[in-house]
Amino acid sequence: MAGDGTDQRALQYEQTLMYGRYTQELGVYAKEEAARLRESGQRRSVSERSRNLDLLEYDKGRCAKCRRSGYPYVLQPPAQDFLSVCTVRCQKFLISRVGEDWIFLILLGLVMALVSWVVDFCIAICLQAQKWMYGGLDSNVFLQYLAWVTYPVVLITFSAGFTQILAPQAVGSGIPEMKTILRGVVLKEYLTFKTFVAKVIGLTCALGSGMPLGKEGPFVHIASLCAALLSKFMSLFGGIYENESRNIEMLAAACAVGVGCCFAAPIGGVLFSIEVTSTFFAVRNYWRGFFAATFSAFIFRVLAVWNKDEETITALFKTNFRLDFPFDLQELPAFAVIGIASGFGGALFVYLNRLIVQFIRNQKAINKFLMKKRLLYPALVTLLVSTLTFPPGFGQFMAGKLTQKEALVTLLDNHTWAKQGIAEEFDFLGNAQAWKHPQVNVFVTLVLFIVMKFWMSALATTIPVPCGAFMPVFVIGAAFGRLVGESMAAWFPDGIHSDGAIYTIVPGGYAVVGAAALSGAVTHTVSTSVIVFELTGQISHILPVMIAVILANAVAQSLQPSLYDSIIRIKKLPYLPELGWGHHEKYNIRVEDIMVRDVRYITLNCCYRDLHNVLLTGHLKTLALVESAESMILLGSIERAQLQSLLSQQLGRPRRLEFIRERAAAEKKRTSVISNSISEEENRRASQEVRFQISTEESSFSPTRPVPQKPLKPALKRSSVVERPTELPPNSNDNSGIALKNLFCASPEMEGLEDDGDVEDDMTIREIAEWEENQLDEQVNFNNCKIDPAPFQLVERTSLHKTHTIFSLLGLDHAYVTSIGRLIGVVSLKELRKAIEGSVTVKGVKVRPPLASFRDSGTSSSENEATELHKLWDRHKSMSLPREPTSSESEEKSQ
C-alpha cells in the first residue's frame, strides 16, 4: 500500500500547493479509491479487504469524525468509555472549583508566549547566521552570492518539504481556515498535533530564510492548534472540555492570543482576531480574549526582559516622536492621500496574489512540471527573490541587506532622511545607512523598495510553507508612508504650522500611518490601527491613523475581497461570504427564490430499502424526516451517520449470525422444513430483543456514544453493486462511495469481538443476498435513532438578508423551508453563497434572480414577510403534489 500513500500525498500536495479544492478533491479521491477497489475484484477474501479499508480509515476517519461532531448546535457524540466517565465524575468537582476557564487561558497564554519567543529567537539566529556567512565571504562576490542565495533556498525547501510530509494543512497563514472553523464548519485535520509541529518548525525555517513572509497569520493558527490540543489534554481531567461550543469560544480566544503574543499587542490582537475570524461576536467571550492575550503578551515581553534584550517592558518597535505637537492639522490631507492610495494598493496586492495562484494553477504545462518536482516552485521563487535582494547587486538600490524587522525599525525612525531633496546632509545611523546610496536619491531607493517588495511579497506568500502576509504588507505600507513623509518634509522644510514655533514634519509618523493603512486595506480591518499603536508604543497619531485606515478600507473593500476571503474562495472552503456594504436590494430576495425544492426526505413508515436508496442518491449530512409523503409534515432531521448505522444494524453480520443461529435452532428442534414466514417473524422478534438490550447497555454505560456501528462486510456494497447491476448503473461511483463511508464507520477493534460467535457463517453469497433483500423490505424501526426534533426552519418568504443573519448567527449548515409545518424545500450554505455572490459581484454588476425583480416596486420588505394566512390555508387544502407544492404558485407570481 506504499504506492497509495504516495499518490495520496501527491494529491494533498497539489491541494495545498495550488490551493486545491477542499471538498471536491476529497470526494474525487474517495471515488477513485472506490473504483480501484472495485476493479481489483469483488471476490477477494474478507480479511484482505478489511485491511485495505483500515488503511483508508486512517485518513478518512477524520472526515467522518468531523461530520459526526457537526457544528456547535448539533449533538456531538464524543467517544467516551466507561473508564473516562468515572474519572470525569471524580475530577469534575475539583476542576469546577478551580475555575477552569482562566486556568486554561493562562496555560494557553503561557505556552503561546513561550512558542512565540522561541520562534523569534530561532529566526533571529537563522538571520544572524546568514549575515555572518555573507559577511565572512566578502572577499569573493560570487561566493558571497552563493551563500546569500543558497541559505534561503535550502531553508525554504526544507520548510516546504517538511510541512508537506508531516502535515500539508500547515501550509499558508491559517486565518482562512480558522475563519471557517469559527463559522462552525469543523475542519478537524487542521487542529492536530502533527499540524502544530509542522507549522511551528516550518514557520521558523521559512522566516529564518529572510523572505518577505509574515509570522502573524500562522501564529493565529498555531494558537488555535495549541488551544485545541490543550483542550484535548485537559479533557483527560474534566468533562467541561468536551463541550463543543465551549471549544469554539476557546478557539476564538486563541486567535486573539496568536496575534497578541506575536506583536505584544493584546488589544489589537483581540480586535484583529475578531474582525478577521468572526461574523457575529458574543461580547461575553470578550474578556477571554483580553485575558489570554494580555497574559501572553506580558510573558512574551517579560521573556525579552529576562533575556536582557530590553531593560523593561516596552513596545516591539518603539518610536520616539515628539508628544507636544505630533502633527499639524494641515498635514491631514497628506494622511488621507496615504489612506486612499493604500486602499488601491491593498486591493492590488490581493488581486496580484490571486492572479499568481490562478496563473500557476491554470497553466497546465507549468502545473504538471511543478507537480512532479514538488519542491521546485518554492526553490525557484526563493532564488528569484534572494537574487534580486543581493546587497552588492540590485539589493543596494532597495536596502536589500536589511531584514524585515530592521527595515521596519529604520522606516519608523525619528529622523528626516531627506531635506529639500538632498539626502546627503544627514547622518544615517546604524541600519538606516542601507537606505543611503551614493549615486541614488533616497526617494528612488524607497520607490524601488516598495515596488520590488510588493510583487515579491505577493509571490512569496504563494509558496507552500507556513507563512503570513501581514508583516510584509505592513513594511511596504511603512515604506510608502515614509516616502510620502519624506516628500512632505522636502516640500515643507520648516513645517506647515504658520504662527509661532517651527514644528518640522516627522516622516516616521507618516510611516506609521502608511503601515496601518496598507495592512488594513489588505486584511479589511480597522484594528490594524490599534496594532500599530501597540507596536510603536505611541498613540499620538491616532486621528491620522484612523482616518487613513478607514479610507483605505473603504477603497479596498469596494474593489476586492480581503486577502483571507480571497484565499477562502481560492481554496473553496465552506464559508459564507459577507453581505456587502449597504446592499439593500438583498432585502428583496427571498428564500423561495434560492431554495432547493427537491428535498431528500424519509418518511416515518418507510422501509430499509427506501433508506438505502435515499442514502445512495444524496450526500447531505442530515436528512429530513417527514410524517408521510402525502402530508409532508416535518418531524425532525436525522443525521446521515444515524441512518447508516440503522442500515448496517439491519444488514450487519451480528444480525445475520443471529438469523443463522435462529435457523439452526429451529432446524434442530423440528428437523423439518420451516416456512419462511415464521422464521422471519421470529427473527424480527429476536432482533428486537437484542436491540433493546443494546439500548439499555448504552444508557447505563456511555450515554453519549452513538449506536455501535458494526461493519457490514459482504453486505451493502455487494448487494448494491454486484447483485443489482440493473438497478444502479456501474458508473455511479457515489454508490460505492456510500458503501465506503459506511465501512469507515467501523472501528477496527470491534472486528475481533464479533468473530467469537458460536455459529459459523456458512451462508453462501447467494443466500446472503437473498437474506439482505428480505431485510431491506422490513419497515424501519427508528427507536434507537437520535432525531433532532427541531431542525432550523424558515418560511418561503424569509428574506435573504434575514436568512444570512440567521445562518451566520447560529452557524447553520442548512435550514428547512416549511409552510405551515410542511416541508417544501431546503436551503444550504451552498445556495446561500450562490445567491449572495450572484447578486453582488465584485465588479459592481448585479445579477439577480429573475423572481426578485418584480417585487422591487412599491412593496416594503416588512409587509411581504408575513404570508397571509388565507393563501397558505388555501394552498394547504388544495395541495396535491407533495414534492413541489408551491411551484405553481410561485410561477403565477412571477408572471
Place this chain on the structure above:
Amino acid sequence: MAGDGTDQRALQYEQTLMYGRYTQELGVYAKEEAARLRESGQRRSVSERSRNLDLLEYDKGRCAKCRRSGYPYVLQPPAQDFLSVCTVRCQKFLISRVGEDWIFLILLGLVMALVSWVVDFCIAICLQAQKWMYGGLDSNVFLQYLAWVTYPVVLITFSAGFTQILAPQAVGSGIPEMKTILRGVVLKEYLTFKTFVAKVIGLTCALGSGMPLGKEGPFVHIASLCAALLSKFMSLFGGIYENESRNIEMLAAACAVGVGCCFAAPIGGVLFSIEVTSTFFAVRNYWRGFFAATFSAFIFRVLAVWNKDEETITALFKTNFRLDFPFDLQELPAFAVIGIASGFGGALFVYLNRLIVQFIRNQKAINKFLMKKRLLYPALVTLLVSTLTFPPGFGQFMAGKLTQKEALVTLLDNHTWAKQGIAEEFDFLGNAQAWKHPQVNVFVTLVLFIVMKFWMSALATTIPVPCGAFMPVFVIGAAFGRLVGESMAAWFPDGIHSDGAIYTIVPGGYAVVGAAALSGAVTHTVSTSVIVFELTGQISHILPVMIAVILANAVAQSLQPSLYDSIIRIKKLPYLPELGWGHHEKYNIRVEDIMVRDVRYITLNCCYRDLHNVLLTGHLKTLALVESAESMILLGSIERAQLQSLLSQQLGRPRRLEFIRERAAAEKKRTSVISNSISEEENRRASQEVRFQISTEESSFSPTRPVPQKPLKPALKRSSVVERPTELPPNSNDNSGIALKNLFCASPEMEGLEDDGDVEDDMTIREIAEWEENQLDEQVNFNNCKIDPAPFQLVERTSLHKTHTIFSLLGLDHAYVTSIGRLIGVVSLKELRKAIEGSVTVKGVKVRPPLASFRDSGTSSSENEATELHKLWDRHKSMSLPREPTSSESEEKSQ
C-alpha cells in the same frame, strides 16, 4: 383634565426619581385611570368620553406604538401616507446612488461633535462663573459660602425641574435604556425630540454646577437620540431609513459616537459602547462605529483647535511620561494591587448606589415627603455636597476648589508630589497647589478626596438629572492610583531598578492605571483601558493598565452586577441578564422546566367572542394561532394589535352604520317585517365586499399600513363591563384596561372622517348591545390579518444555555415550545430572566428548579437534547389533553 396631567406627571416623577418600575407602574396607572373612568359613570355622552381618551392617548399612544413596532424581526407598520410613498419613490434612486450609510454617519458625527463641543463650552462658562463669583466675594466667608452653595443648588434644581417637565425619560445616564433598546425592546419614548432637548440642557446645567457627575453616559443617550431623530428626518427623503433593523445598527454606531465625541476616543468609544450595550455584536457593523466615532472625535478636536484652545489635535488629558522606561517590571505587583482594590471599590460603588436608591424608595416617610416637594431631594443633595467641598471649609482638605477636569489633570501630572513622605520639598504648580495643605500631608488629602468623592458620587448619581457616573469614578480611580503611586515613590525614592541608571517612579502612571481599573470595575468593561490611552495620548503603560483592568473586572464581576445592569434591575427594564462566568450547570436546565404551559391561543375556526375573551384575559403582544384545539398544530402568531383591529372592525361604527343602512334600505324596499336571518346574511356579504375594497386600497396606496383601526366607541367596553357583569366580575380591572387599549388604537383624525355618513346612528344602547352580541358570534375572518407564519420555536429539551443564546442573538421576546409541530408551551423573556436569576444569585447561592437536579448525574447534555422519536410519537398518538400534553410525562420523569 389639568389634574390628571399633574397626577400623571407626579407618577412619572416618582418613576424616574426613584427608578420606578417601568412596566408595572404604567400598568397600575392604566388600571387606576380605568377605574376612575368607570366610577364616573358609564352613561356619559360619547363625545365626552372620547375627549377623555384622546387626552390619555397622548401619553399612552407611545406605548401602543412601541408594542406594534415590536422587535427587529417582526413586521413594523410605519404610518406612511400616499404622499410620502410618492416622494419615497422619487428620491429612492438619488439616495441609493449617494451611498446613504456614510452620509448618515458623517452627519451624525458632525452633529454630535458640535453638541459635545457646545456642551463643553457652556459647562466651562458655568464653572468659570462660579469661580468668578466665589473669587469676587473673598472679603466675606459667609457670602462666599452662599455663592458657592447657591449656584450649584440653583443649577441642579433647574436641571431637575426642566427635565421633569419636558421629558422625565432624560433622567440618568441612558446607557441602561440603550442597552435595552439595542436588545430589541423598543422604548420609543426614550428617543423623542423632547428627550433630546431635555437631556442636552439638563446635562449642561447639571455638569455646570460642579457636582461629581459625568458626561459620558448621557452622551451615549444623546447620540442615540440624535441618530433616531436624524433617521426620522432622513426618512423624509428615502425609504431605507424606515428599516427597523437598519435603525438598530445605526443606534449601535451612535452609541460609539457618543463615547467617541465625549472623550475624543474613537477606538475606546466603539469598544466601550459594544461592551456596555451589546450581547452579540455583528462585525459587519464594526466599521460604522469606527467611521462615525473617528469623524466625530476629529471634528470635536478640530473645533478646539479652531477655537485656539489647542495648537493642534491632541489628547484631551495629555500626559508626558517618559517613553524610554515607563515602568519597571518589579512595579507590576503594585499595579496588580491597584487592580484588585479597584475591583472591590467598584463593586462597593455599585452596591452603595443601589443602596441609596432603595433606601429612599423604601422609607415611606421620606418617600412621601420628597414626593410632595419634588425638587427638594436634588437641592438637599447638592447642598450637602457643595457644603462639604467649600474650599475655606472642609474642602481645603480634599482639593475642593478643583473642578473635575482640573482634578484629573493634576492627578495625571508628571511630577512626584511626595518624596519620603514630605510634600513640602516640591513646587506645586498651578492647580496642583490645591492638593498641598500647610498642616496636612498630601496622603491625607488624597485619602480624604477618595473617601469623600466616593460616597458623594454614589449619592449624586441618584439625583434625577441627566448624568453619568463614569467621569466621577474615573477621577476617584485616578486619585487612588496616585495615592498608591505616591506611596511607592515615597517608599522607593530612587526607583526600584537595581542596575545602571536610576529611573524614579512616576505616580502619574499609577493614576492612569487606577482610573482605568476603577472605571472598568464599575462598568464591567475592559475597554476603559483603551479610553485612558486615548484620553492621555500615551500607550506606554499598556500592560499595567490591562493587568489592573482585568483583575478589577474579575473581582467586581464576581461581587456585583455592573452599574448599568444594576440600574436595569432597579428600573426593571425588560432586559435579559447575562449568563455568568462559566456557570456550566445551566446546561442542565431545559425549556420544559421554565416554560409556561398554559398558552393563550386562538384557533383557525374560532368566533369573535373567543377572540374577545382571549384578548381580555391575557396581555401578550402576540398570540399563537393553532389549527384547532384538538390538534394544537402551530400555524403562526398574530400580533395583538391585528386582533384588536379585527375585533374593532367587526364591532366598529362603520360596520354598524352599514348595518343600519342595509336595514333602512331593506325597510324602504319591502316596508314589511324582515326576518333577522336574511338581514344578517346580507350584512355579512356587504361587509365582506367592503373589507375587500379596503384591502385593495391598502395594497395600492400604502402597503405597510395596518388595517385601519377604527374606534369602537360604545362598543367593546360597555358590552363587556356593563351588559355582562356576571360573566366578568367588576373587580377585574384588566378588562377595562383592554378596552382602553383598544380605544388607544384610534387616531383622533379618523373620528372626523367617519361622522360624515349619510345615515344617522339611531340605534339605542340596547339595540347596539344586541347587535354586538350577534356580531361576536360570527366566525373570525383572518383574510386581512397579518400572520407571522414562522414564530420562533424551541423544543422542550432545548437547554437554558442554548435558549439564552438564541434569545440574545435574535433579540427575541418570546418563543413557542413545540413538539412535532404541536404547541405545548411558551417561553418569554420573563421566564428566561427568572430562570437565569433563580439559578445564579449574586451571593453565590444557587437556587435551581427542582426538575433540573435529577438530570445532573451522568447524562451529558448532547444526548438529552435529541428527543427520541418513538417517545414523541407515542405521545402524539395517545394525546388526549390538548392544553398540557406533557405534564404527566414530565411528572413521571421527576419521580
